Amino acid sequence: MSRTDAYIDQNLPHFQEELFEFLRIPSISAKPENKPDMLRTAEWLAGQIRGAGLEASIHETAGHPVVLGEWRGAPGKATVLVYGHYDVQPAEPLELWTSPPFEPEVRDGRIYARGSVDDKGQLFMHVKALQARMEAEGRLPVNVVLVAEGEEEIGSDNLVPFLEQNAERLKADYVVVSDSGMVAPGVPTIGSSLRGLAYFQVDVDGPGSDLHSGSYGGGVLNPATVLCRIIASFHDESWHATIKGFYDQVRPVEESREAISRVPWDDEHFRQETGSPALGGEKGFATLERIWVRPTVEVNGLLSGYTGEGSKTVLPSHAMAKVSCRLVPDQDPALIQTLFVEHVKRMTPEGVTVKVTIMHGGKPWRAQLGGKLYEAAAGALRAAWGRDPVYAGEGGSIPIVSDFERVLGAPVLLMGFGLPGENAHAPDEWFALENFEKGLHASASLLEQLGAE
Amino acid sequence: MSRTDAYIDQNLPHFQEELFEFLRIPSISAKPENKPDMLRTAEWLAGQIRGAGLEASIHETAGHPVVLGEWRGAPGKATVLVYGHYDVQPAEPLELWTSPPFEPEVRDGRIYARGSVDDKGQLFMHVKALQARMEAEGRLPVNVVLVAEGEEEIGSDNLVPFLEQNAERLKADYVVVSDSGMVAPGVPTIGSSLRGLAYFQVDVDGPGSDLHSGSYGGGVLNPATVLCRIIASFHDESWHATIKGFYDQVRPVEESREAISRVPWDDEHFRQETGSPALGGEKGFATLERIWVRPTVEVNGLLSGYTGEGSKTVLPSHAMAKVSCRLVPDQDPALIQTLFVEHVKRMTPEGVTVKVTIMHGGKPWRAQLGGKLYEAAAGALRAAWGRDPVYAGEGGSIPIVSDFERVLGAPVLLMGFGLPGENAHAPDEWFALENFEKGLHASASLLEQLGAE
Numbered sequence: 036m037s038r039t040d041a042y043i044d045q046n047l048p049h050f051q052e053e054l055f056e057f058l059r060i061p062s063i064s065a066k067p068e069n070k071p072d073m074l075r076t077a078e079w080l081a082g083q084i085r086g087a088g089l090e091a092s093i094h095e096t097a098g099h100p101v102v103l104g105e106w107r108g109a110p111g112k113a114t115v116l117v118y119g120h121y122d123v124q125p126a127e128p129l130e131l132w133t134s135p136p137f138e139p140e141v142r143d144g145r146i147y148a149r150g151s152v153d154d155k156g157q158l159f160m161h162v163k164a165l166q167a168r169m170e171a172e173g174r175l176p177v178n179v180v181l182v183a184e185g186e187e188e189i190g191s192d193n194l195v196p197f198l199e200q201n202a203e204r205l206k207a208d209y210v211v212v213s214d215s216g217m218v219a220p221g222v223p224t225i226g227s228s229l230r231g232l233a234y235f236q237v238d239v240d241g242p243g244s245d246l247h248s249g250s251y252g253g254g255v256l257n258p259a260t261v262l263c264r265i266i267a268s269f270h271d272e273s274w275h276a277t278i279k280g281f282y283d284q285v286r287p288v289e290e291s292r293e294a295i296s297r298v299p300w301d302d303e304h305f306r307q308e309t310g311s312p313a314l315g316g317e318k319g320f321a322t323l324e325r326i327w328v329r330p331t332v333e334v335n336g337l338l339s340g341y342t343g344e345g346s347k348t349v350l351p352s353h354a355m356a357k358v359s360c361r362l363v364p365d366q367d368p369a370l371i372q373t374l375f376v377e378h379v380k381r382m383t384p385e386g387v388t389v390k391v392t393i394m395h396g397g398k399p400w401r402a403q404l405g406g407k408l409y410e411a412a413a414g415a416l417r418a419a420w421g422r423d424p425v426y427a428g429e430g431g432s433i434p435i436v437s438d439f440e441r442v443l444g445a446p447v448l449l450m451g452f453g454l455p456g457e458n459a460h461a462p463d464e465w466f467a468l469e470n471f472e473k474g475l476h477a478s479a480s481l482l483e484q485l486g487a488e
Numbered sequence: 489m490s491r492t493d494a495y496i497d498q499n500l501p502h503f504q505e506e507l508f509e510f511l512r513i514p515s516i517s518a519k520p521e522n523k524p525d526m527l528r529t530a531e532w533l534a535g536q537i538r539g540a541g542l543e544a545s546i547h548e549t550a551g552h553p554v555v556l557g558e559w560r561g562a563p564g565k566a567t568v569l570v571y572g573h574y575d576v577q578p579a580e581p582l583e584l585w586t587s588p589p590f591e592p593e594v595r596d597g598r599i600y601a602r603g604s605v606d607d608k609g610q611l612f613m614h615v616k617a618l619q620a621r622m623e624a625e626g627r628l629p630v631n632v633v634l635v636a637e638g639e640e641e642i643g644s645d646n647l648v649p650f651l652e653q654n655a656e657r658l659k660a661d662y663v664v665v666s667d668s669g670m671v672a673p674g675v676p677t678i679g680s681s682l683r684g685l686a687y688f689q690v691d692v693d694g695p696g697s698d699l700h701s702g703s704y705g706g707g708v709l710n711p712a713t714v715l716c717r718i719i720a721s722f723h724d725e726s727w728h729a730t731i732k733g734f735y736d737q738v739r740p741v742e743e744s745r746e747a748i749s750r751v752p753w754d755d756e757h758f759r760q761e762t763g764s765p766a767l768g769g770e771k772g773f774a775t776l777e778r779i780w781v782r783p784t785v786e787v788n789g790l791l792s793g794y795t796g797e798g799s800k801t802v803l804p805s806h807a808m809a810k811v812s813c814r815l816v817p818d819q820d821p822a823l824i825q826t827l828f829v830e831h832v833k834r835m836t837p838e839g840v841t842v843k844v845t846i847m848h849g850g851k852p853w854r855a856q857l858g859g860k861l862y863e864a865a866a867g868a869l870r871a872a873w874g875r876d877p878v879y880a881g882e883g884g885s886i887p888i889v890s891d892f893e894r895v896l897g898a899p900v901l902l903m904g905f906g907l908p909g910e911n912a913h914a915p916d917e918w919f920a921l922e923n924f925e926k927g928l929h930a931s932a933s934l935l936e937q938l939g940a941e
Contacts (some may be wrong), residue, residue, distance in 0.1 A: 065798035125800055131697065189798055216703070230702055234799045243763015244584065245914035249683055249884025250669070252786045252814050253778035254758065256727075256768040259787035259809075260719060267720030270713070305707065310696015310805070315709040315839030325706035333705045334712035335802050336793035341810060345518035345642055346687045346847045347578055348812055348885075349788050349913050352763070356712075357794060359801055361705050386768030394799045431702025432801075460802050461698035 037483075038171035043164070043475045050163045050475070051146075051468075053083070057121075057155050058139040058148040064099055064122035064189045073099045073185050076121050080183055083159070087166035089181065094201075096193035099185030104162070106179045112486050114178040116207035116443070118435065119158025119214060120187035123150035124460045131462035145465040152466035153459040157213040157452055158183055160471055164478035176486025180205055184435075187214070190234075190395030191435045198442045209408045209485060210439045213474070215429045215451030218298050220467070223416035223424040223477070225409065226449025227294065228327060231362035231399035232432040233371045234335075236392040237262065237379060239354045245340070246350040255350070256386035259339035262354040265382045265389070269332045269358075273318035276332050278378045284365045288320065291328045291428065298323065298425055308456040327428025331361045357394075361430065368396030397434020400447075402426075408448050411484035416450070419477040431459075450477070490936075491624035496617070496928045503616045503928070504599075504921075506536070510574075510608050511592040511601040517552055517575035517642045526552045526638050529574050533636055536612070540619035542634065549646035552638030557615070559632045565939050567631040569660035569896070571888065572611025572667060573640035576603035577913045584915035598918040605919035606912040610666040610905055611636055613924055617931035629939025633658055637888075640667070643687075643848030644888045651895045662861045662938060663892045666927070668882045668904030671751050673920070676869035676877040676930070678862065679902025680747065681780060684815035684852035685885040686824045687788075689845040690718065690832060692807045698793070699803040708803070709839035712792040715807040718835045718842070722785045722811075726771035729785050731831045737818045741773060744781045744881065751776065751878055761909040780881025784814045810847075814883065821849030850887020855879075856899060864937035865901050872930040884912075903930070 043050075062076040063069040077093050077100045084091035084104035094101045099122060107114075126136035126149045134140040139148035146156065161181065168175055182205065184194045198205060217224040241258035242251070271277050302322055306314050316325045325331075335358065340351030360371055376391045383389040402409075404426065416424040429449065436447050452470040453459065496503075515529040516522040530546050530553045537544035537557035547554045552575060560567075579589035579602045587593040592601035599609065614634065621628055635658065637647045651658060670677040694711035695704070724730050755775055759767050769778045778784075788811065793804030813824055829844045836842045855862075857879065869877045882902065889900050905923040906912065 065796070065800065067797070125794070125796060125798075127794070127796065128698075188800075232702075232801070234801070236799075241764050244911060244916065245581075246762060246911075247884060247913040248784075248786045248788060248812060249685075249814055250882070250908075250912065251762060251779065252883060253769045253782055253784040254767060254775050254883075255762050255764040257786050259790050260723070260785075262790070263716035263719035263787065264723075266713060266716035270717075274709075309699060309704060309708050311694050311708040311839060312841055313839045314707060315837065316706045322707050326704065329706055331701075331706040332713075333701045333710050333803055334716065334792065334807075335701060335800060335804070336795045337712050337715070337790045337807060338795040339787065340789035341578070341580065342789045342791040342808065343518070343578060343580065344520070345578075346689075346810060346812070347518065347641075347788060347913065348685070348687070349577075350786055351788070352914075354787075354790060355795065357799060359701060359799070361702055384768065386764060386766045388765055429703070430705060430707075431700060455703075458697060458699075459703065460700040460800065461805075463697070 039168045039479045040476055042167040042171040043479065047472060054156060054159050055139045057159055058150055059137055061137045062122050062185065063125050064186050065125055073122065077102050077185060080121055083162050084181060087162055088169035089165065089179065094197065096197055098193045101194065101197050102183040104181030106175050108174055109176065109178050109486065112177045113208040114180060114206065115482060115485055116180045116182060116205060116210045117161045118182045118210060118212045119161065120154045120184050121158060122185045122188050123155065124188050128462060133463055141468065144468050146468060147463055147465045149464055151464055152453045152457045153464065154187065154214045156466040156471060160474045161213065161478050164475050168479050168482065176483050180207055192395065194435055195438050198438060202442055205443060207443055207445050210443065210445050210447040211481065212433060212436060212447060212449050213451050214433055215449050216453030216457065218425055218427045220454055221420065222299060223420045224427050225412055225424045226429050226451065227402045227404065227426040228364060228428040229400040229436055230430055230432050231366060231368055232359060232397040232434060233362060233368045233375065234359040234394040235375060236394055237265065237356045237358055238390045239387050240352065241387045242350065242352045245352050248348040248350040251350050256384060257350055258387050259351050259354040261384060261387050262339065262356055265379055266334060266356060268382050274316050278374050280374050281330065284367060285330060286364050288324050288328055294426055295323045295327065298427055326430040328363050330363050330366060333359055335359055361432065362399045364399045364401045366399055368398055372396060397432045398437040400436045403446060406446060408446050411481055412448050412450050414484050415477045415480035418480050419473040492621045492932045493929055495620040495624040496932065500925060507609060507612050508592045510612055511603055512590055514590045515575050515638065516578050517639050518578055526575065530555050530638060533574055536615055537634060540615055541622035542618065542632065547650065549650055551646045554647065554650050555636040557634030559628050561627055562629065562631050562939065565630045566661040567633060567659065568935060568938055569633045569635060569658060569663045570614045571635045571663060571665045572614065573607045573637050574611060575638040575641050576608065577641050581915060586916055594921065597921050599921060600916055600918045602917050604917055605906045605910045606917065607640065607667045609919040609924060610927065613927045614666065614931050617928050621932050621935065629936050633660055645848065647888055648891050651891060655895055658896060660896055660898050663896065663898050663900040664934065665886060665889060665900060665902050666904050667886055668902050669906030669910065671878060671880045673907055674873065675752060676873045677880050678865055678877045679882050679904065680855045680857065680879040681817065681881040682853040682889055683883055683885050684819060684821055685812060685850040685887060686815060686821045686828065687812040687847040688828060689847055690715065690809045690811055691843045692840050693805065694840045695803065695805045698805050701801040701803040704803050709837060710803055711840050712804050712807040714837060714840050715792065715809055718832055719787055719809060721835050727769050731827050733827050734783065737820060738783060739817050741777050741781055747879055748776045751880055779883040781816050783816050783819060786812055788812055814885065815852045817852045817854045819852055821851060825849060850885045851890040853889045855902065859899060861899050861901050864934055865903050867937050868930045868933035871933050872926040
């Protein structure tokens with residue numbers, strides 16, 4: 036066992052305490068009222084990075100700041116950029132949390148808190164792995180640039196300009212991102228693809244104000260009913276999307292079928308994890324195909340009229356939906372945005388006005404597997420878990436991954452430690468303590484191997 | 489001018505002040521937290537009835553109490569039952585009110601407050617007309633029973649049992665209800681029909697908790713999308729309802745076309761009043777036909793997933809809609825409830841569970857025009873407004889009207905003083921001061937004529 040690994044094992048309880056501090060700050064990027072918390076989090080994180088022996092700096096953006104960690108004490112060695120985000124999703128609905136979202140608590144070997152797995156826990160794991168190597172050996176095996184952003188959950192709008200403006204400073208040979216998951220407990224996983232995203236808000240306006248549904252019902256169109264018709268028009272009876280041109284750039288599923296068949300998978304286990312009465316979705320595709328390599332159109336939110344207790348006979352003046360498309364290679368978010376807006380326009384009847392707001396988008400991504408980065412990752416994961424990793428798609432989106440490749444010209448590795456059922460964007464989000472621990476070792480080992488001749 | 493009319497004119501400012509007191513109590517029957525306000529309102533009203541010279545009593549029910557006023561000092565004369573309700577709709581969305589809903593304010597000759605026109609203002613008008621006659625003449629021209637309930641806005645569930653249990657005590661020759669409107673300012677109106685109601689809540693459950701729309705999207709059905717498909721299935725492209733059997737009991741529109749053609753009406757004026765970009769609804773029917781004699785299926789509320797600021801990529805575990813049907817003669821709410829539940833069941837795919845809650849129902853109604861009651865009403869309205877009334881349908885529901893006819897065996901008169909655009913169930917509800925004043929005179933004059941030999 037290396038001195039670094041020993042240091043990790045000895046300091047694990049302390050690392051966990053520090054992670055709890057990190058998780059207690061409600062760094063919700065979507066909510067203006069949490070702006071001070073975002074700044075507090077950035078400063079706290081910069082302090083941790085300094086404590087690990089790196090130089091830390093906080094960089095203002097048009098939105099929330101980017102926190103940078105740098106160590107360039109290994110001339111001639113590779114430079115590894117580690118990316119993570121310190122912002123989290125909103126925690127609503129609060130009443131469904133077993134313990135409060137910003138009061139971390141360990142139950143059954145899991146750390147429960149908003150941001151535990153997505154992504155503060157995984158980001159912090161790298162910070163502590165760096166600290167362990169520094170404390171154990173007095174130096175790092177490679178040059179390191181750590182980039183922690185505060186806007187991943189709201190679209191990373193200001194990170195791309197930051198990358199572009201600092202491309203020289205951030206220049207790296209490899210990029211490592213831990214913001215994804217493993218396919219099952221005990222099965223280390225390397226990400227082979229990501230879905231992209233095109234997120235919209237659809238607002239339907241009818242009457243100038245809410246009307247009495249008796250006195251006016253039948254006289255004017257009901258915006259809530261119209262909204263439902265628009266949403267219903269997104270799919271046919273087979274749950275195949277009907278937006279014209281939607282599938283034109285989708286790669287044939289046949290390309291992925293073999294890799295997917297090698298992933299340990301059980302539909303019934305997955306169904307239980309979701310809690311749904313049955314799995315479902317686009318006909319003709321297996322579950323993992325639907326999640327990894329088929330695009331979706333999902334409703335993320337609906338609001339109209341009276342939603343309180345009891346009944347109110349109101350004809351609402353307004354109805355709102357949040358709708359997002361998960362995109363797969365080689366769909367282009369900009370094109371999908373255009374097609375979506377055109378579809379909604381075609382479905383809009385006279386008698387209402389419909390506005391589509393394009394909220395944000397991200398490109399889908401495919402890993403270029405192979406080379407030193409992927410070999411080192413496989414070795415590091417094998418060392419930590421005692422078995423070879425599998426290569427798995429990821430249904431979620433990390434739009435910044437394509438941007439790293441484009442701006443820095445370096446390959447990206449997705450090495451994530453979440454687990455199925457982790458509730459990343461839902462109440463009772465959790466991160467397995469075992470994965471926090473093994474991830475610390477894997478992170479340290481990855482850098483070690485990338486620094487070896 | 490009669491002494492009663494003179495008394496009304498002299499005391500109008502004082503009556504208005506008292507009405508403001510009435511309107512200040514937030515008597516929202518739908519909200520458990522307003523239960524004490526409901527009791528306070530009932531007691532305040534009983535005090536007013538006593539002040540008018542009638543005996544007052546408060547009758548507990550399984551829900552909110554019924555307030556009774558009685559005066560039986562005219563043996564040999566007819567007994568007139570006057571009905572109104574002291575409960576109001578919830579005031580949400582509060583931010584759309586120009587002045588707070590429970591702080592009445594006069595602007596441009598209108599009393600703005602929740603309940604001003606529906607129905608506290610109209611109920612109070614009768615109380616003050618009774619007081620005026622009593623003060624001016626020392627007695628009433630007929631026997632009077634005043635019934636004020638506190639559950640009209642939540643379905644009048646406990647009024648029917650109350651009527652049935654007290655049928656002997658409430659026995660009346662005529663029933664007068666002022667909870668409707670006039671077709672236009674200056675055009676006194678007698679109601680010829682009411683729509684009934686069948687109100688539902690539809691709950692769709694999918695995953696056990698909210699899921700990450702990336703990691704799970706495509707794997708399970710989205711309950712919000714399913715809910716929208718169910719709602720979209722309620723109508724065809726012509727906005728004709730597709731619920732099987734829905735129109736089987738609807739009377740042919742031809743029966744009403746002539747009466748409707750006599751009503752002063754301007755589609756563009758109505759459109760402006762609604763604020764909708766265009767009128768719309770079931771193809772093949774004129775606006776007043778759609779509102780008065782054609783049934784509807786309306787969405788009254790929608791809620792699912794994330795509805796706050798920004799974006800959240802959540803696959804919601806639950807989606808809810810409030811949906812109601814306005815019914816026309818001779819549709820039966822019980823049958824429509826069955827048909828609705830069957831339709832939703834047929835539209836429910838595997839992968840979600842759907843629950844339909846039947847919230848409440850009310851029968852549609854048609855007036856049996858003619859006889860002393862309708863002659864007296866026409867005379868009273870003519871005296872107050874200087875012109876003949878028109879006979880108009882009403883798109884809203886007053887389910888209790890059919891019950892009065894059934895239980896008491898007496899004809900019901902709908903003599904209402906609301907106006908188009910009054911925002912009865914919406915923010916900025918108002919009641920025209922002119923109609924409050926003329927309604928006072930009409931109410932007093934109606935009793936006078938019903939008491940005449």
